[in-house]
Amino acid sequence: MRQRSSPVSSRQTLESTACINCHASGLHSVQGAQVVIKMLKARHAVQKLILSHNELGDDGCIALFTFLGSALGKRHLLSEISLGSNKIGNAGLLVISEYLQSNQHLQELSLQNNEFTGDVSTATAFVSALNTSCVGTLQLSSNTGLSDSFAEIFFPSLDSPYLRYLSISAANFSSVSLPHIIEYLCSPRCRLDSLTCSANSFGTAGVRSISEAIRKHNFRLTKVDMYSNETGEDIDSPQNRERWRETYTSLARLLDRNKYLKRETETQALRLLRYARPVLLVHSAIDMEHKTNITPTACSDSCPCIPSPGPFISSISQPVTPTAHIYPLIILPVEIKQYILSFFAPILSPAQRIRIYHYASSPATLPQLLPCLSSHKTSPSESVVCVPDPSSLGFGAGGKVWSSGGGGVRMGQGCAAGRCMGSGNSVLCHREQEMLRWLEVVGCDSYDPDESAV
Numbered sequence: 001m002r003q004r005s006s007p008v009s010s011r012q013t014l015e016s017t018a019c020i021n022c023h024a025s026g027l028h029s030v031q032g033a034q035v036v037i038k039m040l041k042a043r044h045a046v047q048k049l050i051l052s053h054n055e056l057g058d059d060g061c062i063a064l065f066t067f068l069g070s071a072l073g074k075r076h077l078l079s080e081i082s083l084g085s086n087k088i089g090n091a092g093l094l095v096i097s098e099y100l101q102s103n104q105h106l107q108e109l110s111l112q113n114n115e116f117t118g119d120v121s122t123a124t125a126f127v128s129a130l131n132t133s134c135v136g137t138l139q140l141s142s143n144t145g146l147s148d149s150f151a152e153i154f155f156p157s158l159d160s161p162y163l164r165y166l167s168i169s170a171a172n173f174s175s176v177s178l179p180h181i182i183e184y185l186c187s188p189r190c191r192l193d194s195l196t197c198s199a200n201s202f203g204t205a206g207v208r209s210i211s212e213a214i215r216k217h218n219f220r221l222t223k224v225d226m227y228s229n230e231t232g233e234d235i236d237s238p239q240n241r242e243r244w245r246e247t248y249t250s251l252a253r254l255l256d257r258n259k260y261l262k263r264e265t266e267t268q269a270l271r272l273l274r275y276a277r278p279v280l281l282v283h284s285a286i287d288m289e290h291k292t293n294i295t296p297t298a299c300s301d302s303c304p305c306i307p308s309p310g311p312f313i314s315s316i317s318q319p320v321t322p323t324a325h326i327y328p329l330i331i332l333p334v335e336i337k338q339y340i341l342s343f344f345a346p347i348l349s350p351a352q353r354i355r356i357y358h359y360a361s362s363p364a365t366l367p368q369l370l371p372c373l374s375s376h377k378t379s380p381s382e383s384v385v386c387v388p389d390p391s392s393l394g395f396g397a398g399g400k401v402w403s404s405g406g407g408g409v410r411m412g413q414g415c416a417a418g419r420c421m422g423s424g425n426s427v428l429c430h431r432e433q434e435m436l437r438w439l440e441v442v443g444c445d446s447y448d449p450d451e452s453a454v
Helices: 007-016 029-041 057-068 090-100 120-132 147-157 175-186 203-217 238-291 311-317 334-344 350-360 430-441
Strands: 019-021 048-050 080-082 108-110 137-139 165-167 194-196 223-225
Touching: 019 029, 029 057, 057 090, 090 120, 120 147, 147 175, 175 203, 203 238, 223 238, 238 334, 238 350, 238 430, 334 350
Parallel strands: 019 048, 048 080, 080 108, 108 137, 137 165, 165 194, 194 223
Antiparallel strands: none
């Protein structure tokens, strides 16, 4: 009898096809890079490259990223690269910066415990490339060669719209770096959700100054680690121990505040969209009917997902006249509609509400009436169907793959019987991804204190 494969082994097989894991594999210099390049050439598409705890050095790093920048290497849309503990210096960091330039696929970059010092030209090139990339997680911890000179260049220039997690622990930063770090945390350029800067030399006063900056100006950060930042202070004295305890307690309260405000902002933004769509879309559709004619187009020649301008669009595009069958709110001026709708989301700032109103009133933001049935897509994020998680199906155990309603789920609907990839924690559910992306587009992924209604 043929033995059935277990869900665990099947999950590992699926993951291994998209991941090259050479952690602590003894890779050295150019020869080690050639081993990785050979593996990349043998696979159709790799998403993760785990090469930490080797000795690639500058030469191996240059060889590897020269290949990744070539036409053959670009077929691998890498989302994660781990190069921690590889003895990479400034030359290696420069070639990594070239790869980062305008890179729209890489999301996680781990460069901890290397040997680059980040001189003026190297640090400038790195932060400039980072600003044009989509990197959301950056690991720079344990790079003791960075020091304050790197912070003086890096933080004033850092303006990445996608960076959410930054780790700079044990990076040899002192109180000299504090003004640059604090200025970044207080500016609109900071979109971080998490900051790890433990094991530096900020001192009690430095940690307090960062905490105070978060209290006054930063409502995005929900996780901050600043442990082991003593500077020769008598940490064993009761007075200093109490001072550190108060500092961390105060910081924890601030992070709880930010978590609450973030949760409320996201909840109220979604609620406002729910009510703003039917109220504002009618007004927008009437204006659009007089300005332009919408020509339906398909996403490909073989795909039937043509947006229909028929019954639905036609019904909302008809001139609205006061009748007994029309809800009275529909015929009010748009300014009054928006004022009434604002009570559904009092925590949002006027700017956040206006962005939601613009989105809700645009017929172009409506989902397609037919799901895209074509398997072709330009990126994984464009899939409109929740995929069942193979690791949760049992492989022959008799469990249902889809609900009785059919295969797949349209965007905006629930997942099929709760068995999509999201429920198995393999990848995010498509519906959840769309929600998070929308919150970022309208700037409601964090609390906005400017001109707030509260």
